[in-house]
Amino acid sequence: MKNLVAFIFALCTASALFAAGGGGSLFPITTQMNGMKPTAYTCDTFKSGAFTGQTGVPLTTGGSSCPTGACTNPGYFAPYWETYQFKNTLLEPQCITINWTAATAAFCNITFAYTGTGPILLWTAAGAPCYAPPINMGSPGAICMGTSVSYSLEIPACSAFTVFLANNNGSRNTYNLNINNSKGDPAAVGCLGAECKKLLTIGGTPVPTMTQWGLFIFGLVILTFASVAIYNFAQRASVKE
């Protein structure tokens, strides 16, 4: 009995850890947009910097949902930027929703995400670059983030992706980053070196319990007795006649 309880406890703990991305959740990641790596982001792939001059980065034109957004409206200023790199730790594609929340809206902050860990594409006088397939790209569109903004992006199985946050001008804000799956639960994401796992779904066709089997067999026995009794009554009645 003790072994059974210990097994169930271990199963529950493992599933909770797995849902959080394995080995504990990274979220929420709180950033003050000051170039310092947030404490909760324990990966070693935090980057930040400043684009000088009138340099821009691509954004999608519309709020993106899985699998990808369409990038046709690039070229926005980003005097301060920071990026976070993650990995989809499932051995299957995962639709993630990136959500930023802040205490108050302050001036203009922008965000987008793309699959892979390639460098941020910059606007050049010769053209307006976009992240093209096979890279998926998503953003809330060409708008400044308010107190809350979210967008979705599909990440291929066991693949890396990058989340970009930047400040256009003026005061920066303190933001919380959360990444959820399509059910609204914490997505299975981790640092770039995280191990990928197969998602096991416990359940399927329900198996009757012993009690249910017992009731079923008991019902059959009662039916058998009833049939025999009816048959006997019928026989007796025919003999009397």
Place this chain on the structure above:
Amino acid sequence: MAFVCLILSVNTANAQTSRSATVSADGLIVLDASLPDVASEYVANISRFNFSSYQEASNYFQKYVSASAGRGMSFFFDIPNQKLFVYVDVANQYMVPKAHAKSVNVSDINYFLKAVHEGRIN
């Protein structure tokens, strides 16, 4: 007389900068984009909602007020005349990123208003 002239001149000045806006039945605010440059004031007729108080109108449009607070856009409701005034701080607005090689235009701000209306930004 000087006061009357002053009032008239102010009204005339306002008339020059004020443009129209529309509010759809479900509350989407759309600024007049016939001219690409952003004006400082837009006026919309909100009689279809039949608001009886400033508070009622303010509550209805609260999502716009919240999303644009401190970012260069403000809203005023003229209940007796059933009008909505949208004021834009053209020089210091932060609803949309400032695009490279171009100024923010009315379409950009309408995009922002639509995103707020759809709940994508709040």
